[in-house]
Amino acid sequence: MKTITVDELKQKMDRGERINLLDVREPQEYAEVNIGGRLVPLGKVQTMQVDELEDWKDEEVIVYCRSGRRSMLACLVLDQMGFKETYNLEGGILAWLEKYKAEESKA
Template sequence: MQTITAEELKARLDAGEKLNIVDVREPHEHADFNIGGTLVPLGKIQTMQADELDEFKDQELIVYCRSGNRSGQACLILDTLGFTNTKNLVGGMLYWQEKIG
């Protein structure tokens, strides 16, 4: 697992890069505010029911949550499942909303 900052991610999104972004929060959190990531709650990843992510095993996969804790856990789990390029968004959506808006 590597990390990516909100500023780095925002710059890449603004540049129009096609990114694989996953939100591991709960559906109500995703509905309140998100940056366009695919919703796959941490519980699905913990129970290894995140088959929809298999196509990204050898691609960069940016994972975010509220504060960076759950997404860090998700990255560690995904790494053990054979994912080769997971990145945790440092500070999660709390930091994003504070610094990016």
């Protein structure tokens, strides 16, 4: 597992890179705000119910949650399952909102 900052993720998005984003929060959190990640709650990851992610196994996967703790656990589990390049989004969705919601309000 590596880490990625919200700035680095935003740059990748702005460049139009193909990104495998994995949101490990709960459905109600996802409904409130999401940045386009595929929703697979941490509980499913921990019980290895991740068949829908099989095509990402050899690719970069950026994992996020609310603050970065659940996504760190998810990265560790995915690494054990053979995923080659997992990245934990530092600070999670809270860091994203703090940085980019503030910028949106200024615009």
